[in-house]
Amino acid sequence: MAEAAALSSPLLGENVKPFTPKKAKELVMSLQQPAVFCNMVFDWPALQWNAKYLCEVLAGKTIQFRMGLKKKDTAPQFETTCTYVEATLEEFLAWRCGQPTCVSGPFSCYDSSKYWAYADYKYIARMFEDKTEIFEDVVWSDFGFPGRNGKESTLWIGSEGANTPCHLDSYGCNLVLQIQGRKRWHLFPPGDTTFLYPTRIPYEESSIFSKVNVVNPDLKHFPQFRRAHAHVVTLNPGQVLFVPRHWWHYVEAIDSTTVSINSWIELDADHEARLEEAITRTLVCAIKSAENPSNVDAWLNPTEVEATSHETNLQYLNRAMSTYLDYQKVTVSEDNHSSTYDTEKMASSCKRRKIQINTKPEDSKLLLHEAGFTGVKEEKSQKTPFGVHLIPVLPQCQEASSMGATDAMGRDSGSRLSENEGGHFGKLHCIGKPLVMSNDCETGVAKTDSDSTADSSQMAISTNDLLDCLVNPQVTSLLAHLLLERVRV
Template sequence: MAAGSAQSAHSVLAPGTAGAEGEHVKPFTPEKAKEIIMCLQQPAIFCNMVFNWPARHWTAKHLSEVLHGKQIRFRMGLKSIDTVPQFETACSYVDATLEEFLTWNCDQHSSSGPFRDYDHSKFWAYADYKYFISLFEDRTDIFQGVIWSDFGFPGRNGQESTLWIGSLGAHTPCHLDSYGCNLVFQVQGRKRWHLFPPEDTPFLYPTRIPYEESSVFSKINVVNPDLKHFPQFQKAQRHTVTLNPGQVLFVPRHWWHYVESIDPVTISINSWIELEEDHLARVEEAITRMLVCALKTAEDPQNTRAWLNPTEVEETSHEVNCHYLNRAVAAFFDHYRTSKVVEIQGLNESGENMKKEQLNVSSHMAVEQTLHQNLAMGTIKQEATSSFGPDLILITPTSEGPHSERRGIFESNGKEFVHKDGEHFTKLYYARGRQMTSKSEKAMVQQTASKSTTVPPQAFVSTDDLLDCMVNPQVTRMVAQLLIQGKSL
């Protein structure tokens, strides 16, 4: 009795628990929640903040009734563990209703319907990036079921949210979002999150190929890493957490994340929160998009004078330029294979010097920002351990090390920490032309296997190889700073 009487109004009942009116009190006011979100520089889980949200009851079955047979697109991937990430470009797509998805998900031997070509035991399905504003265009009233104003963002609701529906094994490759921070509400089922801090970016081997606006991908499959080709990944600080229904995960700006569904059906709702730093990020994204599109689009041979110096009299088609680049690279490797004086190590040393110079290019604003973040992080950490109590769970690095076996990874599970008693913004997302690839399992296996082939450094240089270097986030950041500096003169 003494322990029970010591509970203050700050404590809450577990979501869905019946009790007298007034007993459900949220642990953080909207103002306090926003303060935490804007200052905290590590992932954390908010507990007992959404028990009164109508969206709390949006199971897949309920949504299938709300959508009235509306077809949505599902991404289909293989349930296989490969060392190569399974990017969207290696997946197939199926247009189906939620009811058809649930039927396929329950009947593992279904031989009819849109999922008939996909063996449930070998494939997963994921309806991701489904924006409320287009998904529920005929039911705008449903927007009010998501109440982000409880986290200090007045007026933000489902209109600025995205829906994710997946089957067991559905996942997104490891990536970071260029814009904002992220709030993720888990509605049904559980998801396992693998998170890595921004300072580990060099260890994640970032790439913009395949290109997606505002997403920087990792070349590594973080749940089955190829440490032979990506040895630096062993230095990364993995943070692993299982997100349970009724919890809200906060993902700070530029934190890497790999997300996988670990229950038969999972539903999540998220919203990207705008930040001051997004202004520079949008410049970087525009530069990246421009370069990718320029190199991926055939040049008009009649319109070269605007950018080509008159001394360049040779043919300038993309095909010829690729051939020229490959001859230069081949000559480079030929030279260093036969030279007894100069070694490749000399090139590596030059690269290290270049990295040091790149660090010096960082603007004064970036330094001030880092200082502010560090100070804020220290303050929040101290406050979190002293007064936030069990309703804010800070996600710490795993104790087993970054390259642990998947089954051996320590996980923070929200259920273990829940108390025993108890301006308009969306992520810019360009519609991507997703072409349907072969639906057969054989084709999918071949696609995945072809990605796994190890290519020697002196192999043919493709446009993607060149783009991978040109639109590297570090390079793009320098280009953006130079561009802004040039326009400020």
């Protein structure tokens, strides 16, 4: 017994986490910039989830990989321009290593020196639905979210070069655990939204994309991008990145095989964000559906199951409005009857009601998450304890080494948290077959977005030009407030 007690003793620093769950949650809810948590997950079983281990657990199960070109193009490689392959993890690893067995396999048409593969956004609850005990390997309760584990998380497996186009998430904040390999994150604050030229084409609920390829920008067409403030960090295995609400991010795998897990944390502000998303869906679907049917513009992102009808979208909009107003009433009631803000009471009494719109509840991205809100008021008076265990992701013009943290992490001097090299579960997505699905060799991947580079001699306003203005985040926010005023009158 004495030996067991000694192992858990705070005197043994290597066995003691730098932040208690309560403190970690306070940081997650108050931080206004990205930061890397270190030494918080050393005892998580999920750290063994490398590609080889996952091959054994999945036992030959096929998953979908997004295939993209390794190319230096100034246009973003949106998911609508990629092709998709159904394959096992064993086949993926064999292809990545260039083994001869891939000649006749699902990756046979893709040269691994020219293409990358990404099994992105895989719900752990869906992938391991017959092995639910594995959910407990992910312990988000260490960050102050009791009961949250792998069931509310997603898995990402990719080869070198695999990337997610620059975008911001409308809902929640994000915690990302890196397990195998390294990923480089390019992050931009919400205040840079105008400089990133936001667009809702391709359309995906809760994702606002940037027209700019942030690692190879076309400054002729997007000159305001020069004013953006890039925060660049290389996330290493065992580290957890915190991405605050509405921070833009472009993510790219820089090692031959990468594995990571993330979870979106619900916030009180998501109520209003869902109302804005309902407005956006209604407008985008209505206008794009009214276009000439011969238009080949792939406007719907593959993660969206279908373009819902106008009637359905209006139902969603009204329910989002009602949910938001109900939330406001509960908040006012709480404030009037108590001088303290009881987070857990709020979470249990204000569960998000699911909005069902012609789809299965467990599959729909249009459903409001049943999990409680995690609204904690910021404690601005307390200084954030940055140091070797919590490292801020700084703008590129600043040196991360000024925090005295780089060397303490035991990494190569060339791998710094701020790099000057130049250069729902969470979001409640629908699960279903993508609209762009092809196993034809190298078809679709080389397509370019019709609006990415406009000929200066062509001055006609396109439907997408109209939508870029109409559903600009600033406009939808204004529309949401105008609609709320109309309802309250």
